[in-house]
Amino acid sequence: MERAMLPSRFETPRLVLRPIEHDDAAAIFSGYARDPEVVRYLTWRPHQSLADTEAFIERCLAAPAASERTYMLVDRGNGRGLGAFGLRRPAGHRLDCGYVLSRAYWGRGLMSEALGEVVGWAMRQAELWRIGAVCDKDNRASARVMEKAGLAYEGLLRRWLVNPNLGPEPRDCLSYACTR
Numbered sequence: 001m002e003r004a005m006l007p008s009r010f011e012t013p014r015l016v017l018r019p020i021e022h023d024d025a026a027a028i029f030s031g032y033a034r035d036p037e038v039v040r041y042l043t044w045r046p047h048q049s050l051a052d053t054e055a056f057i058e059r060c061l062a063a064p065a066a067s068e069r070t071y072m073l074v075d076r077g078n079g080r081g082l083g084a085f086g087l088r089r090p091a092g093h094r095l096d097c098g099y100v101l102s103r104a105y106w107g108r109g110l111m112s113e114a115l116g117e118v119v120g121w122a123m124r125q126a127e128l129w130r131i132g133a134v135c136d137k138d139n140r141a142s143a144r145v146m147e148k149a150g151l152a153y154e155g156l157l158r159r160w161l162v163n164p165n166l167g168p169e170p171r172d173c174l175s176y177a178c179t180r
């Protein structure tokens, strides 16, 4: 049986998550991808030029939509791009996610709102039993977002990810998930 596609859209009171597009490059580059503070706990280095961002979008669009999708997180009122949200389906019954927001919009509950909506959708799908995410052990804001969105702490994944912004050694990560 062919697997259902990941949705093309999510909506929350303040946000829309829609598939990333080539035209998002400038908003992503100037909004967050070149900001060392934003990418501090991520697995990639700050983008040096718009071409880096365009290459990233190209990779996103090349992924098969049934198992991987990157969404632009946009302001529902004015359509401005605020961040991005990635959803991956490494197995038929489970999803992994990741997210990033431009620094100007931190601390307003936006990512908790976005993740909460995606988690709610996932738990209503008959085929899906788990949605999870990991973050660096020192990324308190991300851990808190997961808690607020209904994911439960599962444990410490030792030496799980290499974070080029923090050094060459793999770092410990916190694992969170919501299951049914």
Ligand SMILES: CC(C)(COP(=O)(O)OP(=O)(O)OC[C@H]1O[C@@H](n2cnc3c(N)ncnc32)[C@H](O)[C@@H]1OP(=O)(O)O)[C@@H](O)C(=O)NCCC(=O)NCCS
Binding pocket: 037, 038, 039, 041, 042, 098, 099, 100, 101, 102, 105, 106, 107, 108, 109, 110, 111, 112, 113, 134, 135, 136, 139, 140, 141, 142, 144, 145
């Ligand atoms: C993580 C991130 C997406 C959070 O988005 P956000 O919209 O600001 O998050 P919210 O406002 O929904 O919630 C953040 C929570 O973390 C808390 N928080 C923020 N910084 C914190 C810190 N340094 N220590 C402890 N808690 C912190 C906030 O107080 C808030 O919790 P509260 O509502 O209980 O007060 C955003 O900071 C970001 O883009 N960071 C860089 C990219 C990143 O790390 N992505 C996650 C990779 S796993």
